[in-house]
Amino acid sequence: MARARRLKSSSVALIKTPTGISGLDNITDGGLPKGRTTLIAGGAGSGKTLFGMEFLIRGIEIYGEPGVAMTFEETAEEISSNLASLGHDVNKLVREKKLFVDYVHVERRQIEETGEYDLEGLFIRLDHAIKSIGAKRVLLDTIEVLFSGLRNESIVRSELRRLFRWLKDHDVTAVITAEAGDNTFLTRHGLEEYVADCVIILDHRVTEQISTRRIRVVKYRGSSHGTNEYPFLLNEGGMSVVPITALGLSHKASTERVSSGIPGLDKMLGAKGFFRASSVLVTGTAGTGKSSVAASFVNSACGRGERAMYFAFEESESQILRNMLSLGMPLERWIQKGLLQIRAARPTSMGLENHLAIMCKTIEDYRPSIVVVDPITNLISVGTAISVKAMLTRLIDLLKTHKITAMFTNLSLSGEEITSTEISSLMDAWLSLKEIEVDGARQRVMYVLKARGMAHSNRVHRFTISDQGIQIEDEVRGQERKI
Amino acid sequence: MGSAIESMRRASKKWRLRLYVAGNTPNSIAAFANLKEICENHLGGRYQIEVVDLLENPTLAKGDQIVAIPTLVRKLPFPVKKIIGDLSNRERVLVGLDLKAASGI
Numbered sequence: 001m002a003r004a005r006r007l008k009s010s011s012v013a014l015i016k017t018p019t020g021i022s023g024l025d026n027i028t029d030g031g032l033p034k035g036r037t038t039l040i041a042g043g044a045g046s047g048k049t050l051f052g053m054e055f056l057i058r059g060i061e062i063y064g065e066p067g068v069a070m071t072f073e074e075t076a077e078e079i080s081s082n083l084a085s086l087g088h089d090v091n092k093l094v095r096e097k098k099l100f101v102d103y104v105h106v107e108r109r110q111i112e113e114t115g116e117y118d119l120e121g122l123f124i125r126l127d128h129a130i131k132s133i134g135a136k137r138v139l140l141d142t143i144e145v146l147f148s149g150l151r152n153e154s155i156v157r158s159e160l161r162r163l164f165r166w167l168k169d170h171d172v173t174a175v176i177t178a179e180a181g182d183n184t185f186l187t188r189h190g191l192e193e194y195v196a197d198c199v200i201i202l203d204h205r206v207t208e209q210i211s212t213r214r215i216r217v218v219k220y221r222g223s224s225h226g227t228n229e230y231p232f233l234l235n236e237g238g239m240s241v242v243p244i245t246a247l248g249l250s251h252k253a254s255t256e257r258v259s260s261g262i263p264g265l266d267k268m269l270g271a272k273g274f275f276r277a278s279s280v281l282v283t284g285t286a287g288t289g290k291s292s293v294a295a296s297f298v299n300s301a302c303g304r305g306e307r308a309m310y311f312a313f314e315e316s317e318s319q320i321l322r323n324m325l326s327l328g329m330p331l332e333r334w335i336q337k338g339l340l341q342i343r344a345a346r347p348t349s350m351g352l353e354n355h356l357a358i359m360c361k362t363i364e365d366y367r368p369s370i371v372v373v374d375p376i377t378n379l380i381s382v383g384t385a386i387s388v389k390a391m392l393t394r395l396i397d398l399l400k401t402h403k404i405t406a407m408f409t410n411l412s413l414s415g416e417e418i419t420s421t422e423i424s425s426l427m428d429a430w431l432s433l434k435e436i437e438v439d440g441a442r443q444r445v446m447y448v449l450k451a452r453g454m455a456h457s458n459r460v461h462r463f464t465i466s467d468q469g470i471q472i473e474d475e476v477r478g479q480e481r482k483i
Numbered sequence: 484m485g486s487a488i489e490s491m492r493r494a495s496k497k498w499r500l501r502l503y504v505a506g507n508t509p510n511s512i513a514a515f516a517n518l519k520e521i522c523e524n525h526l527g528g529r530y531q532i533e534v535v536d537l538l539e540n541p542t543l544a545k546g547d548q549i550v551a552i553p554t555l556v557r558k559l560p561f562p563v564k565k566i567i568g569d570l571s572n573r574e575r576v577l578v579g580l581d582l583k584a585a586s587g588i
Contacts, residue, residue: 102545104548104550105548106548106550110565111551111565111566111567112564112565112566112567112575112576112578112579113566113567113568113575114566114567114568114569114570114571114572114575114576114579115510115513115514115517115568115569115570115571115572116510116513116568116569116571117510117551117552117553117554117567117568117569118510118551118552119550119551119552120505120508120537120551120552121503121505121537121544121549121550121551121552121554122550124505124537124538124541124544125541125544125545125549125550127541128541128542128544146550150551150567
């Protein structure tokens with residue numbers, strides 16, 4: 001969902017057309033330039049056609065703006081079946097006269113060139129298409145095919161220049177796709193020199209068998225825009241961009257408190273619990289009870305009628321349900337009530353950006369007020385420490401924007417607090433779980449390492465995990481030796 | 484081989500040619516004039532020229548996949564042939580219509 005951003009815009013008011021593509025309107029600060037042409041460049045398979053079609057289809061479905069797709073590479077049938085995999089029914093939109101698809105076939109071998117000509121046929125077809133449904137959006141995909149189909153390059157170039165002027169005169173917002181060039185030009189035939197207003201690049205990389213899609217706004221005349229690369233998804237939900245770079249710290253702090261689900265722990269947290277929309281880190285060695293703390297948090301939230309999302313990167317949904325049931329927390333009932341969703345995935349199943357993109361999309365769709373990521377440790381195996389931090393930063397920014405209270409568990413090794421300082425600095429509260437030896441007996445303990453904005457206990461407390469769940473007991477006195 | 488083609492031409496039925504234009508532009512006018520001359524010289528009387536003005540009938544552009552103007556489409560005899568331009572390059576027109584083998588091959 002687009003949120004109002006107070007950014008300094010240029011003095012000439014540039015009107016924008018919202019694309020309706022999740023996240024894209026964020027990074028372009030409102031959408032594409034209205035009545036102008038945007039160039040989408042990318043390699044084969046980078047998603048240019050799908051981007052363009054999503055622009056048209058969302059324009060129809062969300063904004064009631066009919067659209068024309070002039071397609072030079074794929075036939076109307078091919079486009080229809082490709083879009084079906086994204087959950088769109090192209091044929092229906094065509095029947096309803098909201099979408100016009102014109103497949104333009106230009107093949108060099110079949111054409112003999114015998115003198116002067118222009119591309120007025122193209123203009124006539126486009127004009128007819130636009131008029132017949134009152135289109136406000138146009139896609140030309142991939143207009144570069146004209147260069148390979150026609151021998152006279154200077155005619156093609158001058159007609160393209162004429163075409164872009166024509167589009168402007170006809171007050172349609174147009175998207176043209178082009179193949180990415182090598183180093184000298186942005187696109188193979190240098191189309192960017194004709195399209196001055198907005199240029200976007202799509203990238204599709206496969207690194208170590210993991211594929212990642214990224215989008216970047218290279219140029220946007222008259223507008224501020226995010227200049228970074230942003231990951232995006234193409235799946236049965238359509239196209240969605242993960243927008244937030246989270247370098248801004250402009251979230252309004254909440255004073256509302258959320259229970260941890262463990263009464264004794266709430267007492268340690270200034271007697272009230274976590275701040276709403278805060279991020280909480282729970283660390284400990286294996287078996288110290290991190291997932292149980294997370295489950296208690298979720299269990300009590302659902303009990304209050306709040307929606308919770310549990311991202312599991314180590315255990316399966318059924319493992320979690322079984323384990324927590326034995327601790328007196330029947331989480332299944334919340335799932336049935338629609339208050340809890342557990343998403344389990346192997347960290348190595350996809351790239352870090354994809355994990356982030358999917359988590360963000362899931363959060364946007366499901367709108368929980370509580371999120372758990374258990375654990376974040378394994379994600380490091382898929383990325384470097386730096387990219388995990390970048391990913392967490394984006395995720396936490398999204399969570400705070402949506403006022404979601406989030407808990408992250410992390411495995412620490414050998415009891416030392418070696419969780420990287422970068423990750424802990426992103427967190428508002430930090431709970432450490434340990435097993436220590438007290439007077440010759442093994443004992444579970446926890447203590448609050450930090451909790452921003454509140455007076456918290458600095459005592460180490462014993463706790464137990466039983467079929468009654470987690471119960472905090474008295475503070476530890478005397479000598480402490482780590483196990 | 485040339486004479487074989489010629490005798491095929493003589494034996495075959497009427498040629499059907501369709502010239503796509505967009506209004507009376509210089510290119511379109513030149514194309515029509517060039518076309519008539521070529522037909523008179525090479526097809527005797529056995530031809531039929533149909534002029535389609537896309538400004539009046541825009542929907543007809545799609546069927547023959549017309550992008551460039553003017554475009555000449557040979558409908559008959561098969562196979563369909565497509566030639567774009569004002570037809571001022573006589574040689575290429577003849578090659579394109581299969582009325583002459585391409586030179587230098």
